[in-house]
Amino acid sequence: MTTTAPFGRALCAMITPFTEEGALDLGGAQRLADHLVSRGCDGLVLSGTTGESPTTTDAEKAALVEAVREAVGGRASVVAGVGTFDTRHTVELAREAEKAGADGVLVVSPYYSRPPQDALEEHFRTVADASGLPVVLYDIPGRTGTRIESDTMIRLAEHPRIVAVKDCSYDFLAAQKVLSRTELAYYAGCDEHNLALYAVGGAGYISTVANVVPSELRAVLDAFEAGDTPVSARLQQRATPLIELMMSAGLPGTVTTKALLNELGLPAGTVRAPLRPAGRETVDGLLAAYQELTAG
Numbered sequence: 001m002t003t004t005a006p007f008g009r010a011l012c013a014m015i016t017p018f019t020e021e022g023a024l025d026l027g028g029a030q031r032l033a034d035h036l037v038s039r040g041c042d043g044l045v046l047s048g049t050t051g052e053s054p055t056t057t058d059a060e061k062a063a064l065v066e067a068v069r070e071a072v073g074g075r076a077s078v079v080a081g082v083g084t085f086d087t088r089h090t091v092e093l094a095r096e097a098e099k100a101g102a103d104g105v106l107v108v109s110p111y112y113s114r115p116p117q118d119a120l121e122e123h124f125r126t127v128a129d130a131s132g133l134p135v136v137l138y139d140i141p142g143r144t145g146t147r148i149e150s151d152t153m154i155r156l157a158e159h160p161r162i163v164a165v166k167d168c169s170y171d172f173l174a175a176q177k178v179l180s181r182t183e184l185a186y187y188a189g190c191d192e193h194n195l196a197l198y199a200v201g202g203a204g205y206i207s208t209v210a211n212v213v214p215s216e217l218r219a220v221l222d223a224f225e226a227g228d229t230p231v232s233a234r235l236q237q238r239a240t241p242l243i244e245l246m247m248s249a250g251l252p253g254t255v256t257t258k259a260l261l262n263e264l265g266l267p268a269g270t271v272r273a274p275l276r277p278a279g280r281e282t283v284d285g286l287l288a289a290y291q292e293l294t295a296g
Contacts, residue, residue: 006134006163006185007077007104008042009204010218013050013189015211015257016064018269024060028267030071032211035266040218041210043077044068045106045136045166049143050208050254053081055272058093065100083108083138087123091130098131105131106166106206108138109146117152128161135161136206140168140189150174157182166206167197176200191243195220195236199229208253209246212260213239216293242289251278259283260290 014036017028033044046068047053047061056064065080072078080097082105084090094105107127109120128135137156141147147169148156156162157178167175168189175197179186185203188194194205198221210217216239223232246256254271259278261268263286271277278286 004183004185005042005203007079007136009198009221010041010210010214011043011045011077011079011187011204011206012036012041012210012214013045013048013206013208014068015254015261015268016047016051016056016060017267018272020270022270022272024056024063025267025269026063026067028269029064030067032261032267033068033071033076036210036214037072037076039214041076041214042204043079043103044072045079045081045206046102047081048106048108048138048206049081049140049252050211050257051081052254052272052275053083055275058096061093062096062100065097065102069101077103079104079106079136081106081108081138082127083110085110085112087126090123090127094127094131094133098133102133104134104136104163106136106138108140109144109148111144111146114145117149120146120148121152121156124156124162125159128159133161134163135159136164136166136187137162137184138166138168138189140166142168142170150177153178153184154181157184164203167193167202172196175202191217191247192240195224195232198224208257209239209243211257212246212264212290213242213293239293242286242293245286245289249282251282256282256286260286263287264290 017025080102082093164185166189188197188205258268
């Protein structure tokens with residue numbers, strides 16, 4: 001089936017800027033959002049894992065959506081992360097996101113409690129029924145402890161407001177199975193899969209690394225879309241060292257992203273506990289990889 005991209009192709013899982021004192025920096029969020037959109041992001045996903053959603057309040061989440069919506073207007077889609085381990089709370093957050101001006105909601109599998117598949121399916125349907133916003137399912141079993149199985153995805157695709165998936169399952173075969181049997185828009189949630197998933201019919205990516213190199217990651221998809229597969233592959237490979245350092249070097253992507261953004265003079269600020277800032281040696285390594293990628 002032909003897959004559309006309901007929120008655009010190149011989406012950034014945006015960090016949530018804080019002040020040095022740890023308060024929400026709404027002005028910084030607006031500046032960063034404008035920067036990302038002006039450099040090729042079709043959409044911004046707020047309050048996901050990268051956005052430190054476990055340590056932001058409900059009021060902060062709503063205020064962030066309002067501020068970013070104001071900053072980007074109609075130039076980009078705004079998707080709000082609303083997933084929690086509590087169906088009732090997730091419903092409340094989805095409704096607040098709709099009021100705040102979001103274009104869609106990102107709903108992660110309930111974590112820690114590890115519900116069975118029938119309960120998981122009911123959870124997603126309940127959230128999808130709670131507002132008028134389209135839903136992106138977030139499958140990241142390495143963090144939640146619960147996989148959204150392929151058959152569950154296929155059944156959920158029948159819901160008119162469940163339109164997309166952020167895929168961090170590391171199960172490429174399962175993704176292709178769902179792609180072949182539904183019209184769900186599949187977004188790569190792991191940057192190393194951006195091109196591979198797009199090449200088999202994915203919608204694009206929801207990327208943490210796009211916080212720091214939005215133009216370079218978009219160029220991968222643009223080259224493929226233009227029919228220049230070799231160039232697209234080279235661009236993806238060129239980004240690999242930075243992707244590896246940011247996402248697979250032992251620190252959460254939030255920490256490495258904020259470290260780089262702070263070095264680049266862009267709004268980021270500190271991380272909230274229990275996360276800790278990256279050390280100087282890590283920052284220097286990240287900066288070297290960034291400079292190599294962006295040197296041209």
